[in-house]
Amino acid sequence: GAGVSQSPRYKVAKRGQDVALRCDPISGHVSLFWYQQALGQGPEFLTYFQNEAQLDKSGLPSDRFFAERPEGSVSTLKIQRTQQEDSAVYLCASSPGVVGDGTGELFFGEGSRLTVL
Amino acid sequence: GQNIDQPTEMTATEGAIVQINCTYQTSGFNGLFWYQQHAGEAPTFLSYNVLDGLEEKGRFSSFLSRSKGYSYLLLKELQMKDSASYLCAVLDSNYQLIWGAGTKLIIKP
Numbered sequence: 001g002a003g004v005s006q007s008p009r010y011k012v013a014k015r016g017q018d019v020a021l022r023c024d025p026i027s028g029h030v031s032l033f034w035y036q037q038a039l040g041q042g043p044e045f046l047t048y049f050q051n052e053a054q055l056d057k058s059g060l061p062s063d064r065f066f067a068e069r070p071e072g073s074v075s076t077l078k079i080q081r082t083q084q085e086d087s088a089v090y091l092c093a094s095s096p097g098v099v100g101d102g103t104g105e106l107f108f109g110e111g112s113r114l115t116v117l
Numbered sequence: 118g119q120n121i122d123q124p125t126e127m128t129a130t131e132g133a134i135v136q137i138n139c140t141y142q143t144s145g146f147n148g149l150f151w152y153q154q155h156a157g158e159a160p161t162f163l164s165y166n167v168l169d170g171l172e173e174k175g176r177f178s179s180f181l182s183r184s185k186g187y188s189y190l191l192l193k194e195l196q197m198k199d200s201a202s203y204l205c206a207v208l209d210s211n212y213q214l215i216w217g218a219g220t221k222l223i224i225k226p
Contacts, residue, residue: 004159033214042121042204042216043160056213091159105150106214108159 002026004109006092012115013082021077021112025094032075033106034067035091043091049075050098082116089113119143121217123205128223129195137190137203137220145210151179151190152204154219160204163190192222200224 005024013019025032031050035043036059045059051072060067064082069075079086093106120142129135141149148167152160166172166181166188178191190203202219209215 035216040218042206042218044216045213048213105162105165106160108161110159 004092004094004107006090006109006112008112009110010113010115012117014117015084016081017116018078018080019082019114021079021090021092021114023075023077023092023094023109025073025075025092026096026107027073029094029096029107030098031095032069033093033095034075034077035093036061037089037091037111039088046077046090079114082114084116087114087116119209119215121205121207121215123203123217123220125218126221126223128225129192131195131197131224131226133195134191134193135195135222137192137205137222139188139190139205139217141186141188141205141207141215141217143207143209143215146183147208147210149179149181149188150206150208150214151177151188152206153201154204155201163203195224197224197226 007022033048034046036046037043047067048056049069052069064080066078089111091111092109095106123139150165151163153163154160164179166179169181171180176193181188202221204219205217206214
């Protein structure tokens with residue numbers, strides 16, 4: 001597709017349920033980022049992939065959060081045993097270059113809005 | 118700690134000019150970005166500044182002063198469609214993007 005695609009757009013989960021959020025980046029983009037955005041706040045960094053390598057996962061809030069990008073394209077963010085504080089919009093962004101190449105333009109998906117009841 | 122400050126909300130009139138300020142304190146600096154985000158949509162790239170000065174792009178301009186840790190986004194000839202949140206983000210020394218909370222801009226007729 002022409003842009004970054006995320007699914008599902010909306011997910012309602014019961015507390016304790018596991019969820020998986022998918023991101024299809026722009027074809028050929030090397031870098032992929034996951035962000036968590038609470039209402040009225042800026043995106044908070046979760047993790048960064050360069051191709052299939054997860055180079056930075058320092059933003060993942062707990063060991064219940066896990067992300068993978070096994071073939072260097074599609075990525076999945078998995079949240080185990082969801083809690084109410086996990087309710088947020090999860091944004092995926094991709095970039096053609098690598099972190100530090102000076103461009104910084106990220107192409108964002110429309111996000112997956114997770115509501116944990 | 119790392120900190121990016123921008124006003125929470127601003128109001129302006131259609132056809133007017135508005136300036137949205139951003140101040141930052143980060144671990145290193147590798148550039149500052151402005152993104153526009155309409156409610157319920159993804160952020161979209163507006164500008165990137167790494168050197169001091171003014172970058173003009175159509176109705177939008179962005180200014181940077183590294184010595185002051187300060188940037189502003191200037192929007193001219195405001196249109197109703199400019200109603201959105203404007204996010205300031207800084208690329209720090211680890212090349213992580215640190216985001217501000219965003220400024221909600223309300224345009225009135």
